[in-house]
Amino acid sequence: MTFCLGINLQDGLVGIADTRVLSGSECISARKVSTYASEGQTMFVMTSGLRSVRDKTLTYFEEIMAEEGQEFDRLFKAVNAFAGQIRRVAKEDKEALEESGLHFNIHTLLGGQFANDRSHKLYLVYPQGNWVEIGQGTPYHIIGASGYGKPILDRTLQHHDSMRFALKVGCLAFDSTRISAADVDFPIDVILYVKDSHRLVEHRYEKNDLLDMSTVWQEQLRRSVHELPATSLERIFTGLDTRSTVLV
Numbered sequence: 001m002t003f004c005l006g007i008n009l010q011d012g013l014v015g016i017a018d019t020r021v022l023s024g025s026e027c028i029s030a031r032k033v034s035t036y037a038s039e040g041q042t043m044f045v046m047t048s049g050l051r052s053v054r055d056k057t058l059t060y061f062e063e064i065m066a067e068e069g070q071e072f073d074r075l076f077k078a079v080n081a082f083a084g085q086i087r088r089v090a091k092e093d094k095e096a097l098e099e100s101g102l103h104f105n106i107h108t109l110l111g112g113q114f115a116n117d118r119s120h121k122l123y124l125v126y127p128q129g130n131w132v133e134i135g136q137g138t139p140y141h142i143i144g145a146s147g148y149g150k151p152i153l154d155r156t157l158q159h160h161d162s163m164r165f166a167l168k169v170g171c172l173a174f175d176s177t178r179i180s181a182a183d184v185d186f187p188i189d190v191i192l193y194v195k196d197s198h199r200l201v202e203h204r205y206e207k208n209d210l211l212d213m214s215t216v217w218q219e220q221l222r223r224s225v226h227e228l229p230a231t232s233l234e235r236i237f238t239g240l241d242t243r244s245t246v247l248v
Contacts, residue, residue, distance in 0.1 A: 001183040002048035002144030003174055004032060006109040007166045008122040008134050010159055013111045015191035016170045017046045018144075018184050033189050034058060035200050036065065040115030042198045043078060044191045048144040049105035049127070050097070053089055057106060060085040073116040076123070082110060083129035090127075107143040109134075112193060112200075120195050142173070148180045149173025163192060168213075171205075175214050186210075 001022075007014040017032040032054075033046045045061075047054040064081050065072075072078045086106060094104040108125040122134040124141050134141050136159040142149060152173045157166060167190065177184050186207040193200055 001181055002032060003149070003177045003181075003184045004046040004048055004109055004143045005140060005149070005153075005170050005173060006046065006111055006122050006124075006134060007140040007157070007170060008111070008120070008136075008159070009139060009161060009163060009166055010195075012163055012195045012197075013044075013120050013122055013191070013193040014163055014166045014170055015044055015046055015109070015111060015189075015193075016167075016174055017189045017191075018174065018178075019187050019189065020183055020185040021051060022183050023051070029187065031189060033191060035191065035202065036112075037198075037200055038069070040198070041069065041072065041078075041112075042114070042193065042200055043075060043110060043112030044193070044200060045082070046109045046143070048107045050102065053093065053097075053104060053106045056089050056093070057082070057085045060088060073114055075110070075112055075114045075117055075121045078114070079110050079123045079125060079131055082108065083125055083131060086125065086127065087129045090129075109141060109143055111191075113196070113198060120193060140170075145177050145181045145184050148177040152176060163194070167192070171210055171213065172217055175210070175217065 003018045005016045015033060019029040019031060021028050021030045030051070032048070033044055036043045045058070061082050064085065065078070068081070072081070090104055097104050104127060106127050109122065110125065111120065111122040113120040123131050124134060125131040139159040140153050140157060153169060156169050174188060178186070187204050190203050190205060191200055
């Protein structure tokens, strides 16, 4: 499984990707985010799904960028080119994969800003090659293991939040996923893009780097549960004989 999170904020983009890859009985670490930066073109790509499909699609896409990249003045044009390579790989490999019992699976988050984009963009590309833009209403998307971290993001994250706040919330979403999903783990790669900067900032975090934040979060979460008002819940305990009670 994978945890890749893309966040689209008023001031820029935040990307977080884990590095754990399971291959049969083997567990390895591998980078799941790729970055591209040249004059007027700044973009990151995060993927989940079959590693072989991901690697072949990226290889084809990088060839397109080398040959035709100068023609892409807006990010959606590069997204269309990437989607085209997904369809190309599907034509070449999908039938053989399915005959072997493997599902053709690749989900992709592409974010960045090109020369003629009025602002930064974040896109989600499906295995069929179609795509949607991640906008202000729900300013994030997770590909891979999405269920564990989604509640934190839904309850806290808004489009106008700062990048610092979003990164903090995103790391907590990853931490919740890591705790509950054995196939998601450190190290994580973080990508930051500030609006109109045309420059990506990258950093890798190991477990010990974020241990303090994870520990404090867990302690405060337990404390908050204890402090929650729960008058209605207390009614069930009224008159409860803790020595011998059967609830049916």
